[in-house]
Amino acid sequence: MDLKRRPPEDAWIQERYALWLDRCTRIAFAVTLAAFLLYASGLAAPWISLEQLPALWQLSLPQYLQATGAATGWQWLRMLRYGDYLNIAGISLFALVILVCHGAMIVPFLARGERLLALLAALQVAVLVAAASGFFAGG
Amino acid sequence: MLDAMPWWAWPILLFVVTFVLGVVSVVAGIGGGVLFVPIVGSFFPFHLDFVRGAGLVLALAGTLAAGPLLLRAQLASLRLVMPLALAGSIASLAGAVLGLALSTELVQTALGVVVIAVAFLIWRSKGADAASEPDALGEALRLEGRYLDPAAHMVIDWRTHRTAAGIASFAGIGFLGGVFGLGAGFANVPALNLLMGAPLKVAVGSSGLVISVINSSAAWVYINRGALLPLIAVPSILGVMLGSRIGARLLRVTPASVVRRAVIVVMLIAGSRALLRGLGLWI
Numbered sequence: 480m481d482l483k484r485r486p487p488e489d490a491w492i493q494e495r496y497a498l499w500l501d502r503c504t505r506i507a508f509a510v511t512l513a514a515f516l517l518y519a520s521g522l523a524a525p526w527i528s529l530e531q532l533p534a535l536w537q538l539s540l541p542q543y544l545q546a547t548g549a550a551t552g553w554q555w556l557r558m559l560r561y562g563d564y565l566n567i568a569g570i571s572l573f574a575l576v577i578l579v580c581h582g583a584m585i586v587p588f589l590a591r592g593e594r595l596l597a598l599l600a601a602l603q604v605a606v607l608v609a610a611a612s613g614f615f616a617g618g
Numbered sequence: 619m620l621d622a623m624p625w626w627a628w629p630i631l632l633f634v635v636t637f638v639l640g641v642v643s644v645v646a647g648i649g650g651g652v653l654f655v656p657i658v659g660s661f662f663p664f665h666l667d668f669v670r671g672a673g674l675v676l677a678l679a680g681t682l683a684a685g686p687l688l689l690r691a692q693l694a695s696l697r698l699v700m701p702l703a704l705a706g707s708i709a710s711l712a713g714a715v716l717g718l719a720l721s722t723e724l725v726q727t728a729l730g731v732v733v734i735a736v737a738f739l740i741w742r743s744k745g746a747d748a749a750s751e752p753d754a755l756g757e758a759l760r761l762e763g764r765y766l767d768p769a770a771h772m773v774i775d776w777r778t779h780r781t782a783a784g785i786a787s788f789a790g791i792g793f794l795g796g797v798f799g800l801g802a803g804f805a806n807v808p809a810l811n812l813l814m815g816a817p818l819k820v821a822v823g824s825s826g827l828v829i830s831v832i833n834s835s836a837a838w839v840y841i842n843r844g845a846l847l848p849l850i851a852v853p854s855i856l857g858v859m860l861g862s863r864i865g866a867r868l869l870r871v872t873p874a875s876v877v878r879r880a881v882i883v884v885m886l887i888a889g890s891r892a893l894l895r896g897l898g899l900w901i
Contacts, residue, residue, distance in 0.1 A: 489696075489697060492696055492697065493689045493692065493695075494689075494690065496689060497689035497690050500685045501685075504679075504683055504686070507679075507682075508679075508683075508856070508859060511856070512856060515852045515853070515856070518848060519626070519849075529625050529626075530625065532625055532847070532849055533625050536663065536665060536668060536847055536849070536850065537663055537664070537665055538665055540667035540668070540843065540845050543665070543668075550844055551842065551844040552842050553842070555841075562848075563848050566851075566852050567841065567846060567848065569852070570837070570846060570851060570852070570855070571837075573675060573682060574675075574678065574837040574838055575834075576682055577830060577834040578834065596700060599700040599701055599704055600700065603703065603704050603707065603831065606707050606835060607707070607834055607835055609711065610711060610835035610836075611838045613838065613842040
């Protein structure tokens with residue numbers, strides 16, 4: 480090991496990001512687990528009944544959407560009273576975790592003079608917001 | 619017999635399968651979707667459209683769950699991940715906008731051949747060409763670090779090189795993923811290890827974090843299309859998350875030679891799958 484050349488003291492970066500990642504992922508996990516228990520137990524009535532699903536999950540996506548009138552885009556936000564869409568909300572929390580974690584690092588990066596990392600974090604947040612907007616749903 | 623199974627038996631089976639996948643995928647540095655899609659697509663009654671959607675969010679959840687443990691053990695480097703994941707996610711979205719300009723079968727076949735070839739390359743090589751001097755871009759980004767390897771009983775200092783080529787590789791991997799929905803995260807490890815000279819364990823750990831960033835943007839494509847069935851996606855997410863946390867602990871204490879073998883096996887499986895799909899012999 481080259482003792483003359485010490486690696487950068489990045490422990491605070493790793494630790495702070497890990498803390499945010501851990502917290503956000505646990506929240507997403509807990510919400511999704513609770514939503515699934517409500518859905519699978521029948522406590523939260525679904526838009527599409529569980530008994531119907533074995534006949535529907537064999538269909539292609541266009542056929543399934545036509546047969547069920549299931550929500551696309553951000554329509555699911557208006558259907559959160561149904562158990563299945565409560566689960567979509569839980570899954571969407573997972574898709575937000577990295578956005579929150581990167582966003583939470585921008586100010587600490589700037590405060591410690593890590594301007595390049597702050598710029599990379601801000602750009603990543605912009606990319607994730609653009610993805611969430613649905614503009615790129617064509618792929 | 620399987621057709622007669624009640625609806626509730628499927629999520630239980632999915633949970634068991636994805637728990638095992640979670641352990642394996644962290645140790646091999648992949649998202650898990652690359653194994654989930656062929657296994658569940660072949661042996662479960664769901665349409666591939668929903669299996670792909672579940673595979674993507676499963677890979678996202680599994681890598682998010684393993685992330686904190688890998689970061690704290692210094693096996694995933696945020697400094698290394700940020701530029702690579704940014705390039706990958708921009709290219710992935712660009713690929714999604716451009717859409718299908720090439721035959722999917724052709725790209726699947728080419729990808730399969732390349733992945734199998736890289737697996738043989740890793741098998742034949744004695745390890746990565748360790749970076750002695752960083753390049754200017756790597757120096758500016760300070761792409762270096764240190765981790766304790768309990769399996770080898772030593773502290774390992776590392777740095778990377780060929781930063782521009784590494785960023786270009788991740789853009790290429792992300793672009794292919796965006797255009798074809800391939801789930802090409804298994805290419806991350808050789809790009810980090812063989813090209814950029816990161817130690818294999820750091821390559822494996824950082825690959826998981828890159829996948830979590832890129833899949834965060836790709837997940838919205840599936841959510842917005844309505845391609846996620848909760849009864850398939852959620853048990854898979856819960857199973858893989860529990861398995862991933864065990865996998866992250868295993869990676870720390872597993873000898874690098876075992877990790878190397880796991881990477882080779884997974885790449886051979888993933889490459890064969892892509893090749894067979896490209897040739898129309900498998901889903």
